[in-house]
Amino acid sequence: MITIGQLAAYAGVTIKAVRHYHKLGLLEEPSRDSSGYRRYTAEHAIHLLKIKTLAEAGVPLGRVKELLAADPDQVAAAMAEIDRSLEMRVRELRRTRQRIARLSGGDRLFVSAEVADYLDDLRELGVSERGVRLERDGWILLQSVSPKNAAVWIAEKRVAIGDPEFRALYLEYDSAYDWSPDDPRLPALAERAQRWLVKRPDRVEGGPPLRDPALVQLVSSSTGSRSPAWDRLAEIGREQRS
Amino acid sequence: MITIGQLAAYAGVTIKAVRHYHKLGLLEEPSRDSSGYRRYTAEHAIHLLKIKTLAEAGVPLGRVKELLAADPDQVAAAMAEIDRSLEMRVRELRRTRQRIARLSGGDRLFVSAEVADYLDDLRELGVSERGVRLERDGWILLQSVSPKNAAVWIAEKRVAIGDPEFRALYLEYDSAYDWSPDDPRLPALAERAQRWLVKRPDRVEGGPPLRDPALVQLVSSSTGSRSPAWDRLAEIGREQRS
């Protein structure tokens, strides 16, 4: 006849856990000795080890109770299922490990692979880090507002980036961020952008009716990172279209 | 500017979780719009994804908070540590899987490998299943009362089982379980056992002073599975020694 402390040590659980299992009706309350101490037998030890093994596998205590009362056939089936879920958890943990490894790295954690590729293209093109970050933040917002539209638009963008005129425009817009709103180059840039928008390659089939300027506006207005020159460019654009 | 619902959907967490993170000071409270709704930016989305990734890896939210405030060097070090603990959890899960697989199987889950081997020896010797179970339960109790002594004693037992006289005695004790306490064979059996105990091979070095009868008593008295004949055998033994 062993005490609760010895039982707990044998099974590798705490005394508190043993009493918890009693309260849940998982482990039979043993008889008490003359001073009211619980006195356990080997049966209890075996039972407790079963409970512990199942609990360690992540089986909720409620189910552990069922399982221990069920007949062997059911137990075997449940074991197989538990094993499958355990395997899944192992796979998930491994995936998380990879993401953790990349956390301190690039943008691929925050945007879809397509967008990340596009951002890489921009970096290669020579766009400033600030510009790339602005784009990235725009896509994050876009993906959260409308993942479907974002997928269509990124496809369009990846086509556009193949156009030398678009690339040139993008770079100029990028550097225009720091210009004064009175800079004489702004009207010409706005007009050139407008021309490109009108005669640009056909849009992807089934694309939404929303125009790029809306995206630009969303991005620039939302991230809080807008520049006087860009505001002026948008203004000129509106004037030209009206 | 996105709403809490859009932010939560983007990061793959619930709205409740986002507010929970605010309460814990994990995620900065964004500004509210005119109607008091929270309005988030891409920065929040990125921050939230970081939190989610770390939380999924099992990092407590308290530590997540520290990590996000720490400088990159510390973060990198912490990541490495988290990765290690993740790896350990994967290994543990694999071990648990194996134990789960063996749960419905033999005794190896309940006793040490040495004891399990010893029990297998007994089975091979022809000891009854009841007898093996009694031994097993005795070892479980013993291991819980005093793992150190149990280890020494099992070593002794595994030496003794090599002795033909011990094997013969064990088998006779095993069958004596069912005898009447008045059976005429009992005194002879008790005497034979006594002789073996006296002249048996030298005990393992550093062994404790406790004698085997104490073990027998513990086992038989504790499992609740005692037999009249065994009680009588113990009594005769005490008489002989006095």
Add this chain to the structure above:
DNA sequence: CTTGACATTGACCCAAGGTCAGGGTTCGAA
């Protein structure tokens, strides 16, 4: 103008125990 989806705060609930308080018991050593 209503309806349905979404937002707000606050309060309570869950597993699986941990911790603390305020006692009683047992055992070995002095």
Add this chain to the structure above:
DNA sequence: TTCGAACCCTGACCTTGGGTCAATGTCAAG
């Protein structure tokens, strides 16, 4: 035999990471 250490008892509250419910406010579309 008496002391201290190490056990044991119950009961009540604390923890983490949220879920659920309630009562109320707001938004956008038909």
